[in-house]
Amino acid sequence: MGGAAAPAAAGIHIAEASWHGAAPAAAPSEVQVFQRGQFTFNRRFFETKFSGYFAVIRREAEKNMELTVKTGRAQYVVERITRIATNEMHIEVGLSAVKQEVVVAFAEIIEVQLKPKA
Numbered sequence: 166m167g168g169a170a171a172p173a174a175a176g177i178h179i180a181e182a183s184w185h186g187a188a189p190a191a192a193p194s195e196v197q198v199f200q201r202g203q204f205t206f207n208r209r210f211f212e213t214k215f216s217g218y219f220a221v222i223r224r225e226a227e228k229n230m231e232l233t234v235k236t237g238r239a240q241y242v243v244e245r246i247t248r249i250a251t252n253e254m255h256i257e258v259g260l261s262a263v264k265q266e267v268v269v270a271f272a273e274i275i276e277v278q279l280k281p282k283a
Contacts, residue, residue, distance in 0.1 A: 196280040206274045208249050215279070218246045231282050236273040 204210060212219075217227035223245075232243040234256065241258045248255040253270045 196278060199277040199279075201275050204277075206271045206277070208251060208254075208271075211246060211249060211254060215246065218243060219249075221245065229282050231278075231280055233278040233280070234269060234274060235276040235278070236269060237275060238273070241267060241269065 199206075199210075199214070215232060217224045218232055234241045234243055241256060243256045244259045244264065245257040246254055247257050247266055252272070253268055255266050255268050257264050257266055259265075
């Protein structure tokens with residue numbers, strides 16, 4: 166019993182932080198801006214950065230986020246990415262209760278923003 170430390174209690178212990186990490190990385194609290202020239206807008210870009218927008222029901226991380234796609238002709242608030250191809254994507258945009266599908270060519274996209282809903 167001299168100066169030896171007491172052995173750790175045997176058994177199962179619950180860690181304080183969850184195994185997913187302390188804070189979700191996919192839910193930033195500030196605006197993320199992706200501009201043409203700094204990013205290449207293509208199928209892979211949207212599949213990796215915005216994978217949660219392909220689902221019919223959004224995950225918790227994306228529920229409070231707003232995805233905006235700006236082209237030379239219009240600005241779209243994306244509800245969902247319905248289809249994606251090599252050169253274009255089909256997005257569902259909501260105008261009040263009416264949902265509409267719009268085709269956006271990757272070459273037309275100037276900027277993409279991901280920001281918290283106001």
